[in-house]
Amino acid sequence: MISTQLFYGGGGILLLLLGLWSFLVHAPLLRKLIALNVMGAGVFHILVATAYRGLDTPPDPVPHALVLTGIVVAVSATALALAFGQRLDRDDDR
Amino acid sequence: MSPDTLLPPAIVLSSLLPGLLIFFLKEKSHRLRTALNLGGAVVKLTLVVWMIKGVYDGHEFEYRWALAPGLELVLSADALSVLFVALSSVLWLVTTVYAIGYLEDSPNRSRFFGFFSICVSATVGIALSGNLLTFVLFYEILTLATYPLVAHRGTPDAAQGAKVYLAYTMSGGAVLLIGAIGLQSLVGPVEFTQGGILGDSAEALRPALIILFFVLLAGLGVKAALVPLHGWLPQAMVAPAPVSALLHAVAVVKAGAFGLIRVVYDVYGVDFAHANGLLFALGILASITIVYGSVKALTQDSLKKRLAYSTVSQVSYIALGASIFGPIATIGGVVHLVHQGVMKITLFFCAGNYAETLGIHKVSEMDGVGRRMPLTSLAFTVGALGMIGVPPVAGFVSKWYLGLGAADSGANWVLIVLVASSLLNAAYFLPILFRAWFRAEPGAWPKEHARRGRLETAGALLWPPVITAVLALTAGLFAAAPFSPLEWAALIAEREYGR
């Protein structure tokens, strides 16, 4: 149904904007990181929505492949950012 | 490729390659360094003699290398470039000998001689440039290579002088670059051609061309030390004496003056420049510089500074010659390129000898120096008299032709400039000669170094100024002989005016 697509797409855009807003206004790096993940989720939603080709046809596999790859990348980036954050925290404790 | 094609790049490389090798030498490898220096200089001179003969016989020496589409490196030889190449090669050999003696036992000599060689390679490159792009290329390399020489001593003074030098020359270079590119954007690649390259396009583009002439003039004027762009020159005096000698006589100021000649004769063409008042503007600028430099020189007690302001003045004779319409004045300007070089290098060598041997840096310390250092002082005297224009030294020939040319073309005001300048020259040189020869020796010299051998100073310091003084005399006495600078300048003027 077209409304499902709109729901995913619109939700994606909303998430994206929320994330971007949060990224820009919040100084703490951890909040920026979370904001980026929210943005990422938004982009992935949009991509998933574009894969929809009607009820009778199977969805387009290409955006799905993109989302899967994107998630892997996002997870690794988050891990690295957290490792950096931990390092900074440890320095502060000392 | 034929030998004729490869000769111009070979002349550039004959000093460049030894220079690059010298950088890698250990400080102690004195002999190898000297061998590379002198070997390069001798090879270069040999190649230049070959080229002179070739140009005289009507050979075409031209080397082309594509840098990018529409941008070509062109090295070629015409009568004018050969004159400048010959001057640089001869004086380089002499200066190298002098520098080896002068810098004995001082630190960082490999660095010094490396840049010294690059400096001469760039000068030769300027001389052999066949188009404006190539000229700009070597002109900038010359700036780069001379900076380390001016800064060489590493003292705060040297750092300051080098900074000022860099600020002036790099700004000038940027302006020159804009002028060159602007010209190329109007008329395509600018190949130096006798009679100019403008042809029929000149009328349509006249306003832009006139503006660009002044842009080029401003760019070249920095190195040629035209007032008010001359400020770097007295400051650069902090450099070691052989560098000052090279800067003033051969490399930097000459590159500017040579560029002016190229732009007037081989880019714009003397007819266009004359018809549009460009020559007149250049003449005014040159005259102001001549008088201003001489007046400033009067009040300098520092010997090197007095010589520096004298250079400001004397180099503009070359521009003055170029600015007077007519072949006779052109001969005077072009021949002064050589004569000023030979005379000024003599004076700087001598100043270096006074400083090295007796610790004399000021004019007021020179009382009686003629008796202590007779040969050096004799050479100095020849140079100074030449600068004033006393016959039979070379400077007289230049001034004679300049005056004759001015009278011939009806520019009588130039005669006033020449007379005034000569009087001023006498006013700042004659007191030095008087002190040196007719005042009594002081009890002790400012800082006398122990004598080495029977001579008044080390041989490597003494013979170079003696040789160049003899050259200055010879160029004056035998001005009418074949292959003399004067004859060659006449050949150039004849070809430029082409009638």
Add this chain to the structure above:
Amino acid sequence: MIDSLALAIVAPLLGAVVVTLFPRHAQRLGVAAAVVSAAAALAITAVVWTDGVLRSELGGWGVPLAITLQADGLSAALLGMASLVALSVSVYAGGYFSSPQDGERLADDSRSRHFWPLWLLLWSALNGLFLAGDLFNLYVTLELLGLSAAALGALTGSREAVEANLRYLLVGLLGSLFYLLGVALIYTAYGVLDIGLLAEVIAPGPVAATAMALMFGGLLLKAALFPMHFWLPPAHANAPAPVSAVLSALVVKAAFYLVLRLWLDLYGPITPLGAANLLGLLGAAAVLWGSWRALRAERLKLLAAYSTVAQMGYLFIGFPLIAATAAGPARDNLIAAIVLLALTHGFAKAGFFLAAGMVQKTAGHDRIDNLGGAAQGLPAAAFTIGLAGVALIGLPPSGTFIAKWILLEQSLILGLWWWVLVMMIGTLLAVGYVFRVLSRAFNREPTPYRFVNDARAEIPALLLGALSALVLGLAAQPLWTLLGQGVIG
């Protein structure tokens, strides 16, 4: 038989795996992997030069599912530059990490162990980026590049470095997300991701314009174009010297490469002049601001980093000129000129950072005003900084001189004199900041003069400097031949 394009990506990747497995021999294995990787990449450049565009589809799926690799003249040119820089950096790093200062052996050892896998991974991502033929693979390589670059940049573990690189990482992620969003938009509208196929169907309109704005926005953030450069100076200035070299010479250049590729292949023909002028304007601001900050910088590496901001600016000044010039030899020359500028800067900045690293190691710091003895005592390093400086300023006979000549001439022909003004001011400011450093090499400190003191570190840097200041300027003509393969002409 393994595909030659894939080999350029796989070789460093395999190297990364091997050095991770045998950390004790990381040094030797790393250098060996570097030699193989560089050879593989240079072979591609050579083949493209002689035979033309290379293309391959991995996995045999065919478009759109296969991973498309493609090398045209532009890819090949950047690939060639990157492999020479990367090889030099690898040789240098071998010496840099193995000669620790007192008491730092342990720390250096672990740094060395972490350096090699990350560095080879970065290299693999970089080659992948130059060779990727579709928008999504570009995204993946872009992310990989950003991740490994941030990790490498934080290698010293100092607080400043970690903080700067965390910021770099986050900014990079933001940039990538914008880019990905643009890709999503393109895919929705046209159903293809392959650049070649897209070029045939893309049409001017709001979708293309929005997608371009999103993708370029993300990429410019990564290319550190003014005013999005704020993250670069601290990140580049606090990394170990070989890493700074890679970050400044190659990583930001990768983002620029993508902008140029997308502009030439997709967006240029369908974009109004205003967009190009905006890029040029930001470039001009970058030139002026970056050069000015470099002039005022107190530390050598910070100076170099700000100089990168400025030099990236010159590359973007090329866009309005390209957009304003009709197709033909003049436009081709402009394209070649900005590629030449990018290549020259790659060599020059890498050489500069490597030499700066030597000076810093000898002096124990990199405060410019106190460098005296160290700078004069290391003639080869000072000379490298000089050569690189010649290229950064744009003096002859560097590649920059040729490139700037072409850009200036075309600006004057088009009557766009303000670009001329910006470039000349930038040039003079560069004279100022380069000679601020070089003047330190002339002082009265006693110096036992030896040109080369540590061959393994100094020779690669010197060669990079010479490439930028001499070779690219005097022998730029082959670049036109190379770009003639599918890019210009």
